[in-house]
Amino acid sequence: MLTVDYRRLGLAPGHRLLDLGCGAGRHAYEALRRGAKVVAYDLDTAEVKDTATLLAAMIETGEAGAGAVGTAVNGDALHLPFGDGSFDHVIAAEVLEHIPADTMAIAELARVLRPGGTIAVTVPRWGPELVNWALSDEYHSVPGGHIRIYRASILSARLGAAGLDVTGRGYAHGLHSPYWALRCAVGVNDDEHPLVRAYHQVLCWDIERTPVVSTATRAADAILTPWIGKSIVLYATKPSTTHG
Secondary structure: OOOOOHHHHOOOOOOEEEEEOOOOOHHHHHHHHOOOEEEEEEOOHHHHHHHHHHHHHHHHOOOOOOOOEEEEEEOOOOOOOOOOOOEEEEEEEOOHHHOOOHHHHHHHHHHHEEEEEEEEEEEEOHHHHHHHHHHOOOOOOOOOOOOOOOOHHHHHHHHHHOOOEEEEEEEEOOOHHHHHHHHHHHOOOOOOOHHHHHHHHHHHHHHOOOOOHHHHHHHHHHHHHHHHOOEEEEEEEOOOOOOO
């Protein structure tokens, strides 16, 4: 279940891509399938270990694109262990809302992106996120949880302050906003609530592309996403020359 559109990112075989805050590795795996040279990066050592294992397995079993390379690295977003301009593309999906010093993290992302390279930054969308915060303190007031709600204009301004030119935006996961609102309403940690379990099953059918069901869910997601998509994606480019 991808949040970033790789066509808009401009990813091609052989390109170098950093997936910051890779989590379970969904964006890293797709980039590897497309033949990229991928670095999956995360603060969680367990996530990094699991992602490294699966990246290696994909290469070994031929699931990766020709010439693809995949590694996983542990570290924090404020001190990236990469040289200036190391990557053609950067993805930071659903991570900045967890980082207190988000402007420092954005500056690091801009630093490791090569001139002319592209970046996709995704965060929870303002409207659906505001609903979740209003319904549940547990949703955000936990260690490692969301510490801010972004308006698109604020995130765009912060990317611009780091020297990046925002070129477009997108939205994703329209089906997920009602799901999380439901969870917040009944208790965000109540996985066994019957309505939560039923909705989760629908999402699983959608992800697994279950015949008939996924046709309906894809149609519903396409209708809902522009209006209440849970994530907003900003696409930006690092100028080939500095602004004067």
